[in-house]
Amino acid sequence: MERTLIVGVDFGTSSTKVIWQDLSDNHFEAFRWNPSEAGLAAMLLPSTIVVRNDGIHFGLSDVGAREGDIRLSSIKLCMLCRDNHAICRCGSSVARRGVVCLPGMEAAYPASAFASLFLAHVFREVETRLATQFPDDSLFLIWNVGCPMDYLDEMNRKHEWEAMAGVAMELRHEVSNPAAVSLLAEAAVRLNNFVVAAPKERNYFVQPEGLAAVKAFLESPHALPKTYAIVDVGAGTTEVSFFFNGRIMKEPGQPLRPSYLADSTQAVGGGRIDLDLADVWNCAPEDARRRKETCGSKIPVVPSVGMICVQYERTCGEILKSQKLTAANDKRFDLFVIGGGGRLRPLQDALCNRSLPGGFVREGRQQLQAPKMLKNRLAIQDCYDFLANACGLASSISWEYYPPREVPAMTYQPPARPARDLDEYYPK
Numbered sequence: 063m064e065r066t067l068i069v070g071v072d073f074g075t076s077s078t079k080v081i082w083q084d085l086s087d088n089h090f091e092a093f094r095w096n097p098s099e100a101g102l103a104a105m106l107l108p109s110t111i112v113v114r115n116d117g118i119h120f121g122l123s124d125v126g127a128r129e130g131d132i133r134l135s136s137i138k139l140c141m142l143c144r145d146n147h148a149i150c151r152c153g154s155s156v157a158r159r160g161v162v163c164l165p166g167m168e169a170a171y172p173a174s175a176f177a178s179l180f181l182a183h184v185f186r187e188v189e190t191r192l193a194t195q196f197p198d199d200s201l202f203l204i205w206n207v208g209c210p211m212d213y214l215d216e217m218n219r220k221h222e223w224e225a226m227a228g229v230a231m232e233l234r235h236e237v238s239n240p241a242a243v244s245l246l247a248e249a250a251v252r253l254n255n256f257v258v259a260a261p262k263e264r265n266y267f268v269q270p271e272g273l274a275a276v277k278a279f280l281e282s283p284h285a286l287p288k289t290y291a292i293v294d295v296g297a298g299t300t301e302v303s304f305f306f307n308g309r310i311m312k313e314p315g316q317p318l319r320p321s322y323l324a325d326s327t328q329a330v331g332g333g334r335i336d337l338d339l340a341d342v343w344n345c346a347p348e349d350a351r352r353r354k355e356t357c358g359s360k361i362p363v364v365p366s367v368g369m370i371c372v373q374y375e376r377t378c379g380e381i382l383k384s385q386k387l388t389a390a391n392d393k394r395f396d397l398f399v400i401g402g403g404g405r406l407r408p409l410q411d412a413l414c415n416r417s418l419p420g421g422f423v424r425e426g427r428q429q430l431q432a433p434k435m436l437k438n439r440l441a442i443q444d445c446y447d448f449l450a451n452a453c454g455l456a457s458s459i460s461w462e463y464y465p466p467r468e469v470p471a472m473t474y475q476p477p478a479r480p481a482r483d484l485d486e487y488y489p490k
């Protein structure tokens with residue numbers, strides 16, 4: 063049997079999550095990296111790269127750290143850092159401005175070469191496991207990788223991410239774990255010369271993470287017609303997406319269709335909150351992170367929380383500027399906060415209480431629901447805030463990337479008066 067699977071790869075700053083969808087019956091399944099672990103831990107692959115002797119190790123948690131290890135713990139941020147040096151907070155002695163210089167090696171490699179090898183490891187692991195799961199089928203895999211970018215590819219980030227995914231696809235059979243350090247040079251050369259094929263000629267795609275979150279919403283059982291905001295706070299970035307899920311009256315069946323209203327990506331997330339908390343508590347960022355994750359609500363409001371709230375307000379302001387919504391009722395929206403960083407209670411409270419410009423009013427705050435067809439849905443629902451993006455990336459919804467500039471501004475139309483019955487004018 064031929065079987066097509068859409069594999070959503072949420073390449074996160076702190077961990078990578080994978081969910082795939084089987085198009086033969088439309089069920090979703092979360093990929094378990096470590097089947098012996100229980101719960102969420104099994105589904106998170108640390109997005110870490112450790113160079114130890116002559117080997118590159120992928121996905122090692124800090125528990126297994128050894129002396130002499132060179133650890134790149136946020137390679138995704140290193141990639142973003144190339145275009146925007148100001149976001150760098152990692153304090154790494156080997157990575158700077160998107161370039162990594164390994165001690166004892168003359169050559170310097172772009173962070174994207176490391177990221178390509180990491181992604182090649184992910185592709186290989188997932189592909190191997192799926193081949194074992196469906197031994198009698200001929201598998202066709204479509205890969206969707208998340209990318210932290212706004213609706214417009216202003217900084218050429220999409221192309222960089224596509225090249226990274228393309229090189230990973232080419233190298234996936236050569237990358238073992240650990241992989242040879244010599245593969246870095248190979249990845250760097252391929253990245254330099256890589257030509258991204260036309261979409262019809264490849265099976266890997268890059269999608270904005272904000273869009274993935276919206277698709278996760280559309281896969282959920284509660285996709286009602288309304289305006290929504292999704293704030294996804296990860297470890298390295300925050301994505302804010304506003305969209306209107308409305309009926310298309312002109313089309314038969316008046317289907318529900320979402321329109322993007324505004325979105326934004328900013329390199330502030332849980333990692334930055336850890337640094338702020340470490341300042342307040344006077345401890346190491348790793349200790350601040352542990353304390354933050356277990357402390358519940360007894361956490362001070364730090365500047366990075368304020369920055370996320372400002373981003374949320376500013377993104378809402380974009381809708382006003384471009385007049386995407388005008389009716390007061392359409393400005394009443396529901397809010398979803400997802401991503402591990404979004405678990406922080408003071409951040410949730412600050413977002414919920416933030417007053418927004420132009421008559422925008424948050425009506426409700428909802429938890430994003432996993433699709434009905436997700437295997438072990440009830441067990442996963444509690445940690446679905448971590449997995450929603452991967453699920454959105456595995457979605458087959460054909461609503462394609464629909465940027466705000468293509469959404470026409472709305473003009474105010476007074477409600478139509480009901481037409482008078484002709485009999486009233488011309489009684490028989």
Ligand SMILES: Nc1ncnc2c1ncn2[C@@H]1O[C@H](COP(=O)(O)OP(=O)(O)OP(=O)(O)O)[C@@H](O)[C@H]1O
Nearest residue numbers: 074075076077296297298299332401402403405406
């Ligand atoms: N209970 C908790 N309270 C507060 N923060 C938490 C909690 N659990 C996890 N986090 C934070 O969530 C972040 C990881 O979330 P997530 O997995 O969504 O990020 P990511 O996808 O790896 O990163 P990004 O999307 O930015 O690339 C970390 O900063 C972690 O400290």
Ligand SMILES: [Mg+2]
Nearest residue numbers: 074075296401
């Ligand atoms: Mg994320």
